[in-house]
Amino acid sequence: QKEVEQNSGPLSVPEGAIASLNCTYSDRGSQSFFWYRQYSGKSPELIMSIYSNGDKEDGRFTAQLNKASQYVSLLIRDSQPSDSATYLCAVLFSGGYNKLIFGAGTRLAVHP
Amino acid sequence: DAGVTQSPTHLIKTRGQHVTLRCSPISGHKSVSWYQQVLGQGPQFIFQYYEKEERGRGNFPDRFSARQFPNYSSELNVNALLLGDSALYLCASSSPEPRGYEQYFGPGTRLTVT
Numbered sequence: 001q002k003e004v005e006q007n008s009g010p011l012s013v014p015e016g017a018i019a020s021l022n023c024t025y026s027d028r029g030s031q032s033f034f035w036y037r038q039y040s041g042k043s044p045e046l047i048m049s050i051y052s053n054g055d056k057e058d059g060r061f062t063a064q065l066n067k068a069s070q071y072v073s074l075l076i077r078d079s080q081p082s083d084s085a086t087y088l089c090a091v092l093f094s095g096g097y098n099k100l101i102f103g104a105g106t107r108l109a110v111h112p
Numbered sequence: 113d114a115g116v117t118q119s120p121t122h123l124i125k126t127r128g129q130h131v132t133l134r135c136s137p138i139s140g141h142k143s144v145s146w147y148q149q150v151l152g153q154g155p156q157f158i159f160q161y162y163e164k165e166e167r168g169r170g171n172f173p174d175r176f177s178a179r180q181f182p183n184y185s186s187e188l189n190v191n192a193l194l195l196g197d198s199a200l201y202l203c204a205s206s207s208p209e210p211r212g213y214e215q216y217f218g219p220g221t222r223l224t225v226t
Contacts, residue, residue: 004154034215042219043218043219046215088155098167098215099168100145100155102156
């Protein structure tokens, strides 16, 4: 079992729709979770962090965390073509140092 | 404020050579972590340094080493390069403050080994 799992996609959504990206993780001790956006040929950009169960909203982005189910998701409302990128889910290693464990990423394509 | 900077941007090396990659963290950040990202995968953790000391090491061979300087900049060294070392090498900085778990990546160094 991989430590952090994501569907590779591509996830294709029409412009203006809601894109839903999902992630599961295996370490029940994990407490900190992150979503990064990575455009082709660029480095990952932090877009959301979430530490508590429930929803966290920031503009068009909402992160959702359910520690009991070991599940993290990212919703992107009113999707734009500029949102087309790979979205990486990352979990902070619970062993005491700053190691992020990444999923392989979900490729999102927003078409006009 | 300037973000994380890395140099060089691109590098082409031959098998068996060694390489040094450099990183300067965001001003005020004391922690630097290094990651390797191969095509189609998420970044893999190599090292974390905080206050010039190694705090964590990923599952990489001893050919990989790093250090952090008094100004918190860091360098990653890779010896005896293999074709499989071709990847995007990412440096991330984070602050030990309450939001310190958030890591911010630099633009990366694209290493090609031929």
